[in-house]
Amino acid sequence: MFGFSRAQTIAFGVMLVLIVVSPYVLYPVFLMRVLCAALFACAFNLMIGYVGLLSFGHAAFFGMGSYVAAWTMKVWHVDASIAILFGAMTGAFLGFFLGYLAIRRSGIYFAMITLALAQMVYFFCLEAPFTGGEDGIQQVPRGFMFGVIDLSNDMTMYWVVASVFVAGFLLVHRIIHSPFGQILKGIRENEPRATSLGYRTDDYKLIAFVLSCMIAGAAGGTKALVFGIATLTDVHYSTSGEVVLVTLLGGLGTVFGPAMGALVVTSMENYLAQFGAWVTVTQGVIFMICVLAFRRGIIGEIGAFFKISL
């Protein structure tokens, strides 16, 4: 139903089993961070992998989603599901306006424009009163999901985050394998030809961008809920760079790459956190190795080895 191939169905099954088993083995809060990063990377991968546009400003949508979810939880005391929904809507809304500007150019200019627009969002968040400036929005209560599920327990929260991730993952996969997704791939391969076939390519790119930003906003909202905090780091351009790294390492345009990349990068940050700026250096080195020698990424290489598409 989601257009999985045989190999992908098996891989999806393995991923589900890992998601179910791992909280009994590993620290759930760490796993929730991985899942949020993975969902964010899936959203980003929708643009780079299937539309061929590199957005260097996805932190804007992730971060604003995080801020709005945190704010609605803390000030309006809404249900957790509504807060995540608000986060997603914020991402989509912002994505529509910024995307409308950015898709006027492609390639390298698209990357620079998204970076610059995200920087504008960053300065807005620095100045705007509702974000709390340098302090961010802190001590956001986790509250209840659907009014009944108490999220203060880490395990309960974990199952909610896992459900959000799987839903987002399947949504991205469904988008890619819909007729709409086929047209996106057509635009990526040969835009003039898609235009000559009568498709308004700019509209397709914009819709894809809005969908991607919506999922990024949902990831940001979920993250704010898990950690009870939304800060300037979420909108900072280093977060944009990180999601590029996660997707590149996992494998651009692969189905399972973003999740794999998120697992590796988040673990690395977790273990290197005590060494200060070495995290940045390691990230940079991974970037360079990926670009120079490892452009298919982890999942891409595994797929190439077994001659299957993952």
Place this chain on the structure above:
Amino acid sequence: MIMIFGIPGPLLFGQLLLGLINGAFYAMLSLGLAVIFGMLNIINFAHGALFMMGAFASWMLLDYAGIGYFPALILAPLLVGAFGILLEKTIISRLYKLDHLYGLLLTFGLSLVIEGLFRNAYGSSGLPYRIPAILQGAMNLGFMYMPIYRGWVVLAAVVICFSTWAIIEKTTLGATLRAATENAPLVQAFGVNVPRLITLTYGGGVALAAFAGVLAAPIYSVNPNMGTNFINTVFAVVVIGGMGSILGSIVTGFALGVVEGLCKVFYPQASATVVFVVMVIVLLTRPRGLFGKAA
């Protein structure tokens, strides 16, 4: 006291000068980006980090070797430019056959490595660099007091920008460079060593960034993040100007610095975002950029 639009003259001129200085850095950095992009088809994301290295090089020359500001103004760009040539030879040259985006990703990774290493070695609090004695003090221009060093920065930037322009537009070397940008295989067929030309272009662009870094050292404290703070705005400047013309990058850089300075006087809340707002307006009205050629 002179009042202009209800603003005291000295305040207005002071901010204009600050804007002109920022504009000088925007111009030098976006010029280097444009030159490198023209030749290598790579957006050099590491430009900010190399700018920072220029500032650090001048600080190290003074601190470890006792070499002063003026020799550093020549030595630091040479050192960092040589480092750039090494980078191009060993790493960047492997990417020419790939999608341009890989160049962006590689140089982004490079900037993370460089900044991370400097942050490990020197912390992120910033190191002081004294203004050389001859450029200290202020000059009375009649309508305002101008700190001599700031005037010097604007002057040096204008001279270096226009020299770069003259080299590219008016010399034989520049003509070969422009020809290679248009059609590299053809120029190679005439016996020009195009790979070496590409290496030199990258080294030159990097040296330009390092020169800007030395100029910036006494104004901003020398710290590992100083390049990143600039480079994001410089990308917006590049989008506004378009990368088609050398003169365009220079003019756009200075003009946007002045706009930013004026914004600090009349509406300070928006001064951090005004460049991006200009970019939005340009994208809506002239998506190719003010000086961009139709691709």
